[in-house]
Amino acid sequence: MTGIDTRPGGGVGTERGIGASASxxxxxxxxxxxxxxxxxxxxDDMVWGATLRSPHPAARIRAIDVGPALAMPGVLAALTHHDVPGTKFYGLERADQPVLAMEQVRYQGEPVAIVAADHPERARRAAAAIKVDYEVVExxxxxxxAAFDPDCPKVHPQGNVVRHQPVRVGSVFEAPVVVRGEYEVGMQDQAFLGPESGLAVPAADGGVDLYIATQWLHVDRDQIAPCLGLPPEKVRLTLAGVGGAFGAREDxxxxxxxxxLALRTGRPVKMVYGRRESFFGHVHRHPARMRYxxxxxxxxxxxxxKAEILLDGGAYCSSTPAVVGNAASLGVGPYEVANVAVDVYGVYTNNPPCGAMRGFGAVQACFAYESQMDRLAQACGLSPVEVRRRNAVSQGSRLITGQVIDxxxxxxAMLTRLEALPLPQRRxxxxRDLPGGVSxxxxxxxxxxxxxxGVGIKNICFSEGFDDYSTARxxxxxxxxxxxxxxxxxxxxxxxxxxxxxxxxxxTELGIDRVTVAPADTSVGSAGSxxxxxxxxxxxxxxKAACEAVRERLAELSAEHPGLSLAELLEVTGPxxxxxxxxxxxxxxxDPLTGQGDSxxxxxxxxxxxxxxxxVELGLVKVVELAAVQDVGRILNPQALEGQIHGGSAQGLGLALMEEIQVAGGVVRNPSFTDYLIPTILDVPPMPLTILENPDPAAPYGLRGAGEPPTLSSTPAIVAAIRDATGRPLSRVPVRPHDLVVLDAVSA
Structure with missing residues (x-):
């Protein structure tokens, strides 16, 4: 072939293409x-924004006086809900959250007023000077x-149940062997290391340019613009450097x-949360109570x-409906079962708002159904692997929603490969190799x-009819x-x-080694979250689709200008x-009654x-090894993929052993990394990986999303290992030291 090679990957430099660990x-x-x-x-001319937040989980607002803040030198603005120029409510799935609290506050930390000042400390002091007259309520x-007591106060006028999703299959609910359990999952924080931050710049056309750390530029814009009273084209977002997300930046x-504040002052406004404020400024993983x-x-x-799953969504809706849908559709795990009665509820409370976190909905259910599979293995005299293997889904199986795994x-086979891996030798x-280390x-x-x-099954991409698409230029x-x-x-x-x-x-698609990825912004179509x-x-x-279209166009132009190299062709045609x-x-x-559907x-x-x-005397745990087998369809970047599996496994370890936001009476007790513990390098064990490639014919390159599944299965695997070591039932995560102490060991 003379001229340009327009076949996929037909040019030069593809050694850094798909399948390589490109840097x-x-x-x-x-x-x-x-x-x-x-x-x-x-x-250079920016000012600083700060937020006044409610100290109460539930209260009526009788009056707000911003006068003391405005009287302070250097303060340029102090705004309340009266100053919202457009729609006063926003929300990811339902517009139920006020921009600034109006007649009431529904959770500790809810924003009540905002200020702008010429120094960040002055802004914080001004916010603290605002006087709010609260009437605390129950x-x-x-x-x-919230879900089941008819006399319970309503957090929102429409009632406390955000979504109830049943799943009903079959009619046989008797069996020779029956195991029951009640399980709890605590409220986990995404614990990203870069706090919420951004810079808003007023524009000459009356709009605003926002440079922001987020997960979803276009949905942010579509919520922001109505509240500012502006058309979407006048609210322009550019992605700023993001220090982790894990779901918390969807809202x-x-x-x-x-x-x-930028539109009011006519100056660029920067807002950066501190670590404590960040705990109140984003959603968390739904805590769950489950009966199986x-x-x-x-x-x-x-x-x-049979299963009943109750998810605490906190004060506002966020992504609770989607979390309920995931927990319901994946509520019995990757196992074949002909008769199912599952009920999942997501409810409003005056606890902190909860929403998306890695593996949402599926994580909570996975801990419960995997704990049940271990109980079933014990009741039937089988190994934990064998009971799972006998009930495992395969291609052609149906989920409990009726959807065929195609x-x-x-x-x-994955379980068999995992079981065959050599066990680590005891040292x-x-x-330093003991629980607690040198202490x-x-x-x-x-x-x-x-x-x-532990075994987990996770849905990839958005579900239940959502118009999920992405755009590339x-x-x-x-x-x-x-x-x-x-x-x-x-x-x-x-x-x-x-x-x-x-x-x-x-x-890979164009065979050109020199590639630049432009900064993400809203000047191109949505890419989703x-x-x-x-x-x-x-x-x-x-x-891939845009590259294919470019390649087709190049092929047409090459036919019109035969014998030219790609550089020569572009010299003639332009970009x-x-x-x-x-x-x-x-x-x-x-289906709202049966839960059936290809969701x-x-x-x-x-x-x-x-x-x-x-x-078992001190209640200390050391995870010695955490091995995984995962099917990813097609490996795009081996090094990045391994990092995703390791990272997801580490977050599951955190949920198993240490991570929980402590909430008492709606008040957060540990909003800091001093008291909210996350795994460090000393807590994370060796993680041997076996990565399988069984392509999905419906997916680009046959790939399978890989970042979330390890977060599901790592938690129940660790807790199962602790049960094996201690004999304790352990029905709640995170496991606490006092859950582990075996009294006969202490007395001995």
Whole structure:
């Protein structure tokens, strides 16, 4: 072939394309501390915004006096709900959250007023000087009461149940072997390291430019614009450096507030939350109470599952309806069962708002159904692996919603491979290897080892009929006399390596090594949210489609100008640019009465084996190893993929052992990393990985979203291992030290 090779990957430089561990363009900057995060934004004439928040979880507001703040030198504005120029409410799924509290506050930390001043400390002092007359009222903090007590006060006028989703299949609810359990999952924080921050700049056209750390630029814009009384085209968002997200940046935090202050003062306004304020400024993982009953034959084959899952959504809706849908549709896990009665409730309370967090809805259910599978194994005299293998789904199986799994799902084989991995050798010669490390006081006399397994199934992309799509613009041009590709999307790089993957796709499809990924902003069509493990699938699919369109155009031009190299052709034609939207196959809402429906795009499986050492005298745990087998369909970037699986596993470890926001009477007791514990490098064990590639024919490159599934299965695997070591039932996470102490060991 003479001229240009327009086949996929037919050019040069594809050694950094799909399948390679291409380096991240932000990697060196981040490890050297030079990366510009949203909290580093600066303009010479900017002022600082601060927020006054409610100290009460439930109260009526009788009066607000901003006079003391405005009287302070350097204060440029002090605003309340009266100053909201447009719609006074916003929300991710329902517009039920006020921009600033109006007649009442519904959770501790709810924004009541905002100020702008010429120094951040002056802004904070001005906010504190605002006088608010509160009438404290009864707080609804028990989700069971909120859902089922008819005499319970209503957090919102429409009632306390945000969504109830039943799933009904079959009619046989008797079996020779029955196991029951009640389980709880605490409120986990996303614990990203970069707090909420952004810079709003008033524009000459009366609009505003917002530079913001977020997960979803266009949905932010579509909530902000009505509240500012502006058309969407006058609210322009550009992604600033994001220091982690994990779901907490799907909801708005300071976006509208900064824009209001910028438009009022005519000056750029920067807002940056401190760590304590961040705990009140974003949603958390829904805490859950769950009741399960599994019935099986004597040889361990499931006959039926009954379940009731109660999710505390806190004061506002956020993504509670989607979390309920996930918990319901995936509520019995990746197991074949013909008879199901599942009920999932998401409710309003006066506790902190809860929403998206890695694996949302599926994480809570997974802890319960996997704990049940261990109980069933014990009741039937089977190993934990064998009981799972006998009930495992495979390609062609149906979920409890009736949806057929139409791509590879080799769960039984994954379990077999995991079980066959060699176990770590016990080392007792070094005190650092014991639970508690060098702070050990008993020299390990009470240390016992346990092994446990966990299996998780997670939906990929958005579900239940959501119009999920992504847009990409790809431009091929000459730069310095050589072909160059510019990729432009609105997809948020939140640390997962998406920028790298977009460049890899462009290199693979166009065969051009020099690729630049433009900063994400709203000047290009929506790319959806960086959540639900969807961006490689959706934005990757959009970049691939746009590259294919460019390649087709190049082929046409090459035929018109035969014998020219690509550089020579571009010299003649000028830049070639194409924009494409990518949509996955349609999904459908779950039936509100039966839960039936093809609600998901894709499903992903991960299985974990945990090995732990537990000091039953001191209540200390050391996770010795956390091995995983995961099917990813197709590996796009091996190094980045391993990081995603390791990171998801570590967050599951945190939920199992240490992470919980302590809430008493609606009041958060531990809003700091001093008292809210997250795993450090000393807590994270070796994580051997077996990564399988069984392509999904419906997905770009056959890939399968990979970031969330390990968060599901790591938690129950660790808790199962602790049960194995201690013999304690352990029906709640995180496991606490006093849950682990074995009295006979202490007395001995």
């Amino acid at each position: 991240r363009p932000d990697g060196v900057l981040k490890v050297t501390g030079e990366f510009a995060y949203a909290s580093d934004l600066w303009l 707080a609804v903090t028990d989700p069971w009461r 708005l935090s300071m976006q509208i507030h900064a824009c209001m 009953e599994h019935g099986a034959t004597r040889d361990g084959r499931l006959v039926y599952v 791509s590879p799902a080799p769960l039984a 007792a010669d070094d005190q 050990q006081t008993t020299r390990g006399e009470g240390v016992r080892r346990g092994v446990g397994y 790809v431009r091929v041009e000459l730069a310095g006399g050589e072909p160059h590709v510019l990729v432009h999307t609105a997809a948020a790089e939140v640390g997962q390596g998406l920028v790298t993957v977009q460049a890899q796709i462009a290199r 960086s959540s639900a493990s969807r961006q490689s699938y959706m934005t990757g699919g959009a970049v 070639i640019e194409e924009t494409r939207e990518f949509r996955h196959r349609p999904t459908y809402p779950m 998901h795009v894709q499903l992903a499986l991960c299985v974990h084996r945990a090995v732990v050492d537990v000091d």
